[in-house]
Amino acid sequence: ETGVTQSPTHLIKTRGQQVTLRCSSQSGHNTVSWYQQALGQGPQFIFQYYREEENGRGNFPPRFSGLQFPNYSSELNVNALELDDSALYLCASSLDSSSYNEQFFGPGTRLTVL
Amino acid sequence: SQKIEQNSEALNIQEGKTATLTCNYTNYSPAYLQWYRQDPGRGPVFLLLIRENEKEKRKERLKVTFDTTLKQSLFHITASQPADSATYLCAAASGGSYIPTFGRGTSLIVHP
Numbered sequence: 519e520t521g522v523t524q525s526p527t528h529l530i531k532t533r534g535q536q537v538t539l540r541c542s543s544q545s546g547h548n549t550v551s552w553y554q555q556a557l558g559q560g561p562q563f564i565f566q567y568y569r570e571e572e573n574g575r576g577n578f579p580p581r582f583s584g585l586q587f588p589n590y591s592s593e594l595n596v597n598a599l600e601l602d603d604s605a606l607y608l609c610a611s612s613l614d615s616s617s618y619n620e621q622f623f624g625p626g627t628r629l630t631v632l
Numbered sequence: 633s634q635k636i637e638q639n640s641e642a643l644n645i646q647e648g649k650t651a652t653l654t655c656n657y658t659n660y661s662p663a664y665l666q667w668y669r670q671d672p673g674r675g676p677v678f679l680l681l682i683r684e685n686e687k688e689k690r691k692e693r694l695k696v697t698f699d700t701t702l703k704q705s706l707f708h709i710t711a712s713q714p715a716d717s718a719t720y721l722c723a724a725a726s727g728g729s730y731i732p733t734f735g736r737g738t739s740l741i742v743h744p
Contacts, residue, residue: 522675553734560636560721560734561676574731608675618664618683623675 522611522624530630531599539594539627541609547622549573549615550592552584553608555626561608567592568615596629604631634660636724638735646743651712653738655705655722660733662724665705667696670719670737679720680707712742 523542531537543550549568553561563576567586581597590611596603606628610621637656645651655665664683668676682689682698682705689696695708709716719739723732 558736560723560736562734563731566731576731610675618681620678620681623677625673626675628673 522609522622524607524609524624524627526627527625528628528630530632532632533599533601535599535631536595536597537599537629539596539607539609539629541592541594541611541624543590543592543609543611544622547611547613548590549612549619550586550590551610551612551621552592552594553610554578554603555606555608557605564594566615573615599631601631604629634658634724634733636660636722636733636735638720638722638738640736640738642739642741644741644743645712647713649712651709651716651740651742653707653720653722653740655707655724655735657703657705657724660703660724661700661726663726664724665696665698666723666725666732667694667705667707668721668723670721672719676721709740712740714742714744716740717742 551566552564555561565575566573570586583595586592606626608626610623612619635658666681667679670676680696682696693710697706719737721737722735725732
């Protein structure tokens, strides 16, 4: 059983650019959630995908968007990057969208916006 | 607004002692709380979940309590080891909600 993987590991972009981050969920999991973790802070929920549909969204602007594919892997897209978008982006998968299910986090993608 | 508060100061303890970490919540009635461990540069790892109708949960050297009167959860690691050194995150969610709110975490440093 493979765990949650994310790519790339690190990324450097400039303000105004666009970025796509990728996540492969754990085998058998159909739900993926994305989080933003700024330095010294806890993860902040961006959104969740369940069976290819957005299933909930946190307090993030529309320039943060996502996709989930039939194999349940997922992408996070961020347009018009701002300096404050610099953070660790975490993906977590779970068996389904039930709130009591354990989430399995990937190692994250460290995004730096210059 | 809903808040989850954890002590931002690092907790330093000696090996073999019990570490106790605190999570307080305000403007909130969470149906459950979760505790995670996070090592530098890594994603959080789930440790324990405790529901509002449970007072205490144990797993090996770990113990979590949930006091809805004090609006607080305590996380204990008994017989602590240097390998327990990490940041511990508390997360809470309302019943039926899949959107957890995380605290900023507390760093635990266990000295040999």
